[in-house]
Amino acid sequence: MLYVIACGGRPAGELAGFVTHAQAGGWTVCVVTTPSGTKFIDAARLAELTGHPVRSDYKRPExxxxxxxADAMAVVPATFNTTNKWAAGISDTLALGLLNEALGLGLPIVSVPWPNAALARHPAFAGSVAALREWG
Structure with a gap:
């Protein structure tokens, strides 16, 4: 079971192609997006492809x-905001909560950073990427 975590960046608009590629590789896929990511994805199409609803918020406890x-996760695209919050252990969105839990469980995670050029040069971003890489 692969969770594809989509953040608010233009590549999220092309997530259907990534999902079908992962499925062709034998993965069952679920899509979770950040609140900002919902602006870029076609949730109905992704739900149709995966057979699972696209989640972007925590469920009610009951x-x-x-x-x-999940058995593994892919963060595609990983924005500046999500990367920095994830490295800081912040779980203020469902996507971040799942990523923090996955890190703690030792699940395989692939992250594809997608900041703009200026944010990629921000010192906090480099430190966050380095920390996440060090943690596996």
């Missing part, structure tokens, strides 16, 4: 979990 547990 509601059942609609997604099966």
């Amino acid at each position: 509601e059942p979990d609609v997604l099966p547990p």
Whole structure:
């Protein structure tokens, strides 16, 4: 089970291609997006492709979990904001909460950073990427 975590960047608009590629490789896929990521994705198309609803917010405590547990995660695209919050252990979105839990569980995670040129040069970003890489 692969969770594809989409953040608010233009590449999220082309997530359907990534999902079908992962499925061709044998993965069952669920898509989770940050609140900003919802502006870029076609949630109905992704739900149709995966057979699972696209989640972008925490569920209510009394509601059942609609997604099966993840075996691995891919953060595509990983924005400046999400990368820095993730490295700081902040879980203020469902996407970040799942990534922080996955890191703590030792699940395989691939992250594709996608900051703009100016943000890529920000010292906090380099430090966050280095910390996440060091943590596996």
